[in-house]
Amino acid sequence: MKVRLAPVRLRLSLRITLAFAVGALVLSAAVAVGSYLFTARFLVGEQERTTLHQTYVNAAIARARLSGPAVDVPAILDALTVASSTNKIIYNDGRWYSSSLLVSRDALPTDLREATLGGSTVRTWRQNGSSSQIVVGVPLPGVKSAYFQVFDEAPLRHTLDVLRNVLLAAASATTAAGVGLGWWASRRLTAPLRAVAAAAERLASGNLETHLPHEHDRELGQLVDSFNAMVAALRARIQRDARFAADVSHELRSPLTTLSTSLSVLRRRRSELSPPGQDALDLLVTELARFERLVEDLLEISRADAAGGIADPEPVRISELVLNVLEQPEYGDVAANIDSSAFDAVVAGDKLRLQQVLRNLLENADTYAGGATEISATASNGCVLLCVDDAGPGVPPAERERIFDRFTRGRSAARRGGRGGTGLGLALVAEHVRAHGGRIWVTDAPSGGARFAFELPQAAR
Amino acid sequence: MAAASVLIVDDDDGIRTSLRLALEDHGYHVREAADGESALGEVKNQVPDVVILDLMLPGMDGFECCRQLRRTSDVPVLIVSARGDSHDVVAGLEAGADDYIRKPFDVPELTARVRALRRRLRSAPDEPDLLQAGAISIAADRGEVTVAGKPVHLTKTEFRLLYELASHPGRVFTREMLLERVWDYGYFGDARIVDVHIGRLRTKIEPDTANPAHLVTVRGFGYKLQT
Numbered sequence: 001m002k003v004r005l006a007p008v009r010l011r012l013s014l015r016i017t018l019a020f021a022v023g024a025l026v027l028s029a030a031v032a033v034g035s036y037l038f039t040a041r042f043l044v045g046e047q048e049r050t051t052l053h054q055t056y057v058n059a060a061i062a063r064a065r066l067s068g069p070a071v072d073v074p075a076i077l078d079a080l081t082v083a084s085s086t087n088k089i090i091y092n093d094g095r096w097y098s099s100s101l102l103v104s105r106d107a108l109p110t111d112l113r114e115a116t117l118g119g120s121t122v123r124t125w126r127q128n129g130s131s132s133q134i135v136v137g138v139p140l141p142g143v144k145s146a147y148f149q150v151f152d153e154a155p156l157r158h159t160l161d162v163l164r165n166v167l168l169a170a171a172s173a174t175t176a177a178g179v180g181l182g183w184w185a186s187r188r189l190t191a192p193l194r195a196v197a198a199a200a201e202r203l204a205s206g207n208l209e210t211h212l213p214h215e216h217d218r219e220l221g222q223l224v225d226s227f228n229a230m231v232a233a234l235r236a237r238i239q240r241d242a243r244f245a246a247d248v249s250h251e252l253r254s255p256l257t258t259l260s261t262s263l264s265v266l267r268r269r270r271s272e273l274s275p276p277g278q279d280a281l282d283l284l285v286t287e288l289a290r291f292e293r294l295v296e297d298l299l300e301i302s303r304a305d306a307a308g309g310i311a312d313p314e315p316v317r318i319s320e321l322v323l324n325v326l327e328q329p330e331y332g333d334v335a336a337n338i339d340s341s342a343f344d345a346v347v348a349g350d351k352l353r354l355q356q357v358l359r360n361l362l363e364n365a366d367t368y369a370g371g372a373t374e375i376s377a378t379a380s381n382g383c384v385l386l387c388v389d390d391a392g393p394g395v396p397p398a399e400r401e402r403i404f405d406r407f408t409r410g411r412s413a414a415r416r417g418g419r420g421g422t423g424l425g426l427a428l429v430a431e432h433v434r435a436h437g438g439r440i441w442v443t444d445a446p447s448g449g450a451r452f453a454f455e456l457p458q459a460a461r
Numbered sequence: 462m463a464a465a466s467v468l469i470v471d472d473d474d475g476i477r478t479s480l481r482l483a484l485e486d487h488g489y490h491v492r493e494a495a496d497g498e499s500a501l502g503e504v505k506n507q508v509p510d511v512v513i514l515d516l517m518l519p520g521m522d523g524f525e526c527c528r529q530l531r532r533t534s535d536v537p538v539l540i541v542s543a544r545g546d547s548h549d550v551v552a553g554l555e556a557g558a559d560d561y562i563r564k565p566f567d568v569p570e571l572t573a574r575v576r577a578l579r580r581r582l583r584s585a586p587d588e589p590d591l592l593q594a595g596a597i598s599i600a601a602d603r604g605e606v607t608v609a610g611k612p613v614h615l616t617k618t619e620f621r622l623l624y625e626l627a628s629h630p631g632r633v634f635t636r637e638m639l640l641e642r643v644w645d646y647g648y649f650g651d652a653r654i655v656d657v658h659i660g661r662l663r664t665k666i667e668p669d670t671a672n673p674a675h676l677v678t679v680r681g682f683g684y685k686l687q688t
Contacts, residue, residue: 262483264568268486
């Protein structure tokens with residue numbers, strides 16, 4: 001199955017949270033906008049109807065009063081009841097009367113005025129500064145008058161603004177709640193995933209007893225069950241492999257022991273043998289030694305494969321390690337060059353395996369490069385760098401990676417016979433260095449030979 | 462020293478025969494046993510100087526054989542492990558073995574280990590016969606140890622280990638130092654040998670092994686005998 005990954009991949013928990021947030025935002029915004037529009041429409045319509053109705057009623061009252069005797073227009077104007085923020089204007093006999101000083105006949109649009117005075121009832125909207133007004137004009141035929149009512153929308157606008165703010169706040173709160181809910185849901189949802197991930201990590205670091213607790217949820221239960229089944233299968237397999245390796249090692253080592261023990265008797269009595277017998281014995285001794293090393297290296301490498309990391313790391317002082325390895329008589333002429341920075345450098349690891357790293361590198365130099373010349377150690381940036389230089393022809397760049405693979409001997413090594421090596425020494429070295437969290441590489445030594453350099457992280461103080 | 466007697470316990474005829482040939486060639490007096498039961502019988506008959514004990518035996522395995530041997534004897538036991546994993550070695554040491562060697566071994570390596578085990582039977586001539594360190598007193602000539610007046614029975618190796626520590630009370634011995642002085646190992650000895658023996662020694666001389674009063678671990682360095 002081919003899976004195309006989107007260019008930007010957000011974390012699952014972030015995506016869930018985001019989905020909840022967007023959902024809450026869309027939903028609350030829709031509800032808020034919808035209720036605002038509906039309410040505004042309703043309120044404005046209602047206001048218009050009320051204004052219109054009131055105007056008609058007031059016009060009728062005004063007409064009745066105006067047709068009576070002793071017309072007092074300001075008194076009539078005062079007597080008319082209107083809603084707040086509504087102004088009344090009466091045109092009577094060529095004069096204009098207004099209920100407010102702020103609103104005069106100029107407040108009335110000219111065309112409305114003329115149409116009303118011409119005899120039509122007119123209703124219109126008019127923009128006044130920031131707010132709008134409903135202006136209604138009703139002609140009062142017979143009394144040569146007209147009645148106008150101007151309703152200012154400002155208070156209504158204000159109500160709608162308050163409503164808008166309330167709805168905005170509610171929408172924001174809903175979105176925030178959506179984010180919170182999303183975060184909580186994502187935590188809930190990814191908790192089993194995180195548990196599995198943590199368990200897988202423990203498993204990878206070699207803890208085969210890793211086990212996830214039973215899960216009641218059916219879907220999660222499936223994940224947990226299959227994970228536990230996988231761990232059990234892995235454990236069984238590793239145990240089988242380990243048992244097999246142990247059995248193989250026993251079966252191989254017993255005859256090897258008999259062989260080497262018997263050969264040791266022959267070696268002690270070498271002088272009693274004829275010259276061809278002595279040559280045959282020498283050959284046997286050499287090849288048996290190589291066979292033994294091969295078996296040991298093979299078993300060691302399969303053990304390293306199975307173990308992965310270092311089981312019980314102990315502090316290993318690098319300077320001590322180097323000096324002690326070089327204490328062996330056969331490496332008496334290898335120089336130890338320990339920089340002052342590395343005097344106190346300590347690595348958390350397996351001393352025997354680190355010794356083997358150095359010994360294998362020294363042996364490798366012996367077998368293929370005429371012996372090592374120097375081991376140097378420096379420390380910087382929390383790492384210790386160890387270099388084993390030799391006096392050989394160096395390693396061609398093309399072989400520098402491959403040289404750490406199992407059973408690869410460099411071409412130059414093969415040319416010179418390459419006897420004595422098992423083909424596993426450097427692979428084992430790389431395996432051990434990796435197990436200690438370090439890395440290893442080959443370059444040219446300043447003196448001309450090859451330099452096997454490896455870096456190990458220093459132990460925390 | 463008179464010809465040392467060695468008891469080889471191994472179910473593999475080839476190994477037994479070749480070892481007999483090699484050790485006899487080095488002047489040892491060799492007896493053989495093919496399983497645990499006959500090994501116990503041989504030791505009962507006559508205690509050898511050293512027992513070379515294979516861990517994988519038919520019937521009673523090497524661990525059990527070692528435990529049974531320890532019940533009646535403090536004869537030095539060198540266990541032979543053909544398995545790669547280290548659990549065997551630690552389990553064998555905990556069963557009472559003094560030292561271990563892995564198959565396949567060099568005969569010189571084996572004889573070196575046997576010699577080292579035999580040396581532990583005696584104290585060096587230039588060492589004092591009587592040592593007193595706090596509540597612990599050691600009479601090397603009689604091989605006797607008392608802790609607060611009570612006699613304690615130690616194997617040869619445990620005795621030697623305690624003697625080394627008691628010869629310089631308060632001084633910290635690294636595992637490597639102890640490996641060299643007690644077991645005749647260079648740097649490449651296995652420090653777990655020391656740890657297991659210290660543990661066994663503690664069960665014999667400490668009132669509370671969880672909080673040792675005499676044999677103290679110095680973290681990151683080694684051990685010391687506290688007075």
